[in-house]
Amino acid sequence: MKLIKTLFFFFSIALLGCAESKNPSFTEADLVLIPQPKSLELHSGSFEITRETRFVIANGSLKELTGIINDLLSNSAGFSLDVVSEETANSIQLSINSELEEEAYTLEVTAEKVLLEANSKLGFVYGLETIRQLLPKEVESKTQVSDLALYIPNVSINDAPQYSYRGSHLDVSRHFFGKEYIKKHLDRMAFLKLNTFHFHLVDDQGWRIEIKKYPKLTEVGAYRVDQEDKHWNARTKNDPEEKGTYGGFYTQEDIKEIVAYAQAKGIRVIPEIEMPAHVMSAIAAYPWLSCTDEPIAVPSGGVWPITDIYCPGKETTFEFLEDVLTEVMALFPGEYIHAGGDEATRTNWETCPSCQKLMREEGLADTGELQSYFMKRIEKFLSEHNRTLIGWDEILEGGLPQKATVMSWRGFQGGWEATKAGHDVIMTPVSHMYFDYYQGSPDHEPVAFNAFLPLEKVYEFNPVVDSMSVEQKKHVLGGQANLWSEYISTEAHSEYMLFPRLTALAEVIWSPKEKIDWENYTHRVRKMMQRFDVMEINYAKSAFAVQQESTIDLETGEITVALHSEFPDTEIRYVLGEAELTPEAALYQTPLKIDSTTRVKAAVFENGKQMGDTMNKFFDFHQAVAKPVTYKFEYSASYPSTGETALVDVLRGSKYFKDGRWQGWINNSAVVTIDLQELKEVQQVVVGTLEEQGTGIYFPEELKVEVSQDGTNFQQVAETTRDYQTNPGAKIENFKLDFKKQQAQYLRVTIKPLSETPKGGGAWLFVDEILVN
Incomplete structure (x- = not known):
């Protein structure tokens, strides 16, 4: 008798294991429902859709709604569910409940059946869409998926919208x-x-x-x-x-x-x-x-x-x-x-x-x-x-x-x-x-x-x-x-x-x-x-993108770079210089301190996979960083950037002209004089500019550089021009003006805006940095 009881025990355990493997249980983390239902209770076990599963619909007018599920099954599983009017086991039942509000529904899923109740076509639509989201994501495939397990977690849902x-x-x-x-x-x-x-x-x-x-x-x-x-x-x-x-x-x-x-x-x-x-x-x-x-x-x-x-x-x-x-x-x-x-x-x-x-x-x-x-x-x-x-x-x-x-x-x-x-x-x-x-x-x-x-x-x-x-x-x-x-x-x-x-x-x-x-x-x-x-939805991964906020200490010349993404609790990894950004790169934990020319690359990773674009920011510590700057024509009060040191603070603007990094002039040239505070050997000036023609911001049509040792007598050493070109989007361009290597303490940079726009009216000139090399 003892042997029989022991065998019975192990046999029962084996049966239970089979049942569990056939009808697995799910955790709350497995439920990916958007929008969140009004109330949801998760139970152990699940319901499996098979070829033998049936839709039970007493009201024939609801039959067309079965396509919400059947169209998916036909593509991904290679079959669709028959519709019957009499209740049967292994079924998804659509039953009218006149006590529910028009857009409300209730959903009860057990291992034996799925019961969806509603008082209107709308309620049934929403309930079926919830069932769709409870099914594995592979059910959305447009081609047949081999060995597709179609389990619906056992849940009790009572749902209705907040707004009509x-x-x-x-x-x-x-x-x-x-x-x-x-x-x-x-x-x-x-x-x-x-x-x-x-x-x-x-x-x-x-x-x-x-x-x-x-x-x-x-x-x-x-x-x-x-x-x-x-x-x-x-x-x-x-x-x-x-x-x-x-x-x-x-x-x-x-x-x-x-x-x-x-x-x-x-x-x-x-x-x-x-x-x-x-x-x-x-x-x-x-x-x-x-x-x-x-x-x-x-x-x-x-x-x-x-x-x-x-x-x-x-x-x-x-x-x-x-x-x-x-x-x-x-x-x-x-x-x-x-x-x-x-x-x-x-x-x-x-x-x-x-x-x-x-x-x-x-x-x-x-x-x-x-x-x-x-x-x-x-x-x-x-x-x-x-x-x-x-x-x-x-x-x-x-x-x-x-x-x-x-x-x-x-x-x-x-x-x-x-x-x-x-x-x-x-x-x-x-x-x-x-x-x-x-x-x-x-x-x-x-x-x-x-x-x-x-x-x-x-x-x-x-x-x-x-x-x-x-x-x-x-x-x-x-x-x-x-x-x-x-x-x-x-x-x-x-x-x-x-x-x-x-x-x-x-x-x-x-x-x-x-x-x-x-x-x-x-x-x-x-x-x-x-x-x-x-x-196959082309969705944006923008919320994964690493965003940086940089500040410079003009006394020490040190830049602090803070990194974050819109999604909380993300794993951000970064590298400095030209190293490759990989899942093994340094884990970002505290703001970075930078005091010399380098590149910062960073991205969000999940389970060893990069999510979203790589942030790629170059910090160029040129000879004019934090040096005194004077202006012949004041920049616009609407676009001051960070003031008189904005063009020599290393921090560059983005394609978004309102990001606070761009200084703007309207109907006026930017004539900027930089005092290097001592004689230095110079041979290049780079001017960072922005164009967004729809907003009236255009690249300059002429730039020139003059140098001086005493701040009074200036000599022109470089000049370049650019003809207008059609540009459908926002674009950043660095204009490089090279000249013979020489000693200078002062540099005067003149940046002339486009004189005539295609639609008439004034042209904005936007500059984020003047680099002296």
């Missing part, structure tokens, strides 16, 4: 993106439980939606003259007679396909038809829409101020807009239509006889009230068709349309004022939600708008302002990320700007406040990036 509006905006006007990319973006929105796609279809640089009653909107308005080789804001004005060749548009059939695709993913699509400004593409097609009736071209780049806008003094303008909106409403069945309302420069209205006549008839005090009249008419028309107008926060000026929803972009204040007036608000402030901003150092990033929005800043976003009353907070619908495409011409660049920042937005507007934890999120998003690799 969770949006992602794409600008397809400045640069056009085809419908397949839009559908791909919708897939990824659903993956992150975002539920609103803001489709920016109209702007100055392109009209992107077919309107059958007005065919020239796409025949003319959808195309512009190709100036893609130039910086967006340095592109010149086009001739209305020159045919545009760069662009594209969506047919109405394309739009129907996109809207249907979005609906299947639980995403509503809000079209934006801009007015009264950002409509030069429409006026290029139909000049009678403006106050002047003058032909214009679709612009190829930035326009400011925006004076070519719709004329509200003509009844034909409103007839046109109502016709357009009628066709738009037939294509987009949702509640909202976005009508823009932003950045209108109304100078033409002030001199337009038709506008002035209308203002007198309506008793309007100024053109601000005329714009309010314009938007109220559009809001009334939409309201008559059971639609709600959304406008950018400029629609607050002159009085809000009665039922309008405000999209607050110039900060939080517009949203605060709108909620105070009882209007619904969507928060999308530039400070947190403009994804066309740089997310890392411009030295390593693709061209972007000149401002910073790192991942952590996105994660700090909260659409509710603390000073709001309880009633005001009820009017905050949620938040939205905007990706404007002035600088984004490719799908890969678009993805780079969206990810991983879109994951941060998704979490902070879905998850409850107590779940918002930056450090916890960083661990999950780093693992989520591994899934993005399989999904």
Whole structure:
């Protein structure tokens, strides 16, 4: 009997071991869910999806949702799950629970089955996307993976969103993106439980939606003259007679396909038809829409101020807009239509006889009230068709349309004022939600708008302002990320700007406040990036980039270099000089001290693998370091850098002209005299300069060096010139002026700015260092 008991014990242990190997358990660190669920309990064991697993769906209308999982399985595992209506073991069951809120779901996973309950299609979509994230990342593979183990951890999840509006905006006007990319973006929105796609279809640089009653909107308005080789804001004005060749548009059939695709993913699509400004593409097609009736071209780049806008003094303008909106409403069945309302420069209205006549008839005090009249008419028309107008926060000026929803972009204040007036608000402030901003150092990033929005800043976003009353907070619908495409011409660049920042937005507007934890999120998003690799998303690794902060002690000439990355608890390794940076390089622990010419290279490593770009910073201790400097013409108060020693402090600027390392002059030469304080042998001067033509910063057209032994009598020893060249991005260039070796104590360097810019106006000159060798 004892032998039998012993054998039974070992047999039981063996069976338990088999069960555990077949249904492994997971730890909380294994769960990579973004956004974080409202509540989650992890249990031992797991559920395995096999060829025998079935979807159990009592309600046939939910059958189409199985594609969220089956499409993945078909590609990565080589099979998909059959759908049955009767309950069975080894199944994923979708069951309606009428007690749950519309977007809520519960998920119960055991070794025997997966039970997903919801009260709406939306809830089931979100629950299935959670199941997707619980599956191994390899399930995202587009090709079959051998020996793919499809385990779902045993969990109990109760989940619902914090905000009802969770949006992602794409600008397809400045640069056009085809419908397949839009559908791909919708897939990824659903993956992150975002539920609103803001489709920016109209702007100055392109009209992107077919309107059958007005065919020239796409025949003319959808195309512009190709100036893609130039910086967006340095592109010149086009001739209305020159045919545009760069662009594209969506047919109405394309739009129907996109809207249907979005609906299947639980995403509503809000079209934006801009007015009264950002409509030069429409006026290029139909000049009678403006106050002047003058032909214009679709612009190829930035326009400011925006004076070519719709004329509200003509009844034909409103007839046109109502016709357009009628066709738009037939294509987009949702509640909202976005009508823009932003950045209108109304100078033409002030001199337009038709506008002035209308203002007198309506008793309007100024053109601000005329714009309010314009938007109220559009809001009334939409309201008559059971639609709600959304406008950018400029629609607050002159009085809000009665039922309008405000999209607050110039900060939080517009949203605060709108909620105070009882209007619904969507928060999308530039400070947190403009994804066309740089997310890392411009030295390593693709061209972007000149401002910073790192991942952590996105994660700090909260659409509710603390000073709001309880009633005001009820009017905050949620938040939205905007990706404007002035600088984004490719799908890969678009993805780079969206990810991983879109994951941060998704979490902070879905998850409850107590779940918002930056450090916890960083661990999950780093693992989520591994899934993005399989999904073939071109995401940014900017948060891994090593950033350096350098200071110089002008008394000792010693530089202190502090290193960090945006992600906490990262392993930073570095080398000095020209040594190779490897996983075995020195581990950074305390700031580095440098007192002689050297190079610092550093990067973040994880498990022996480099993550992100290498920081590569050269510190050149030349002969003029910390020497006295005098200026003939004062540098701009807007760009002083660190003052009178800035050009001889070793510390160099980046491609970001606002980084505090650049001294700037406008419409003036930089004439700088350096006192070496004793006679020294010199033979070269190097001038570090920056160019960003879209911002009006240009390389110099002439540089010269003069030397002196007494500070009074100077002799020119070197000179160089440079002709203007088109440059679409930011660029740093060191101008080297070599001359015969000689003794000198004083050097006078004259740096002359570009005398004539392509678009007219003054040229900025930016200098970060003058090196004397």
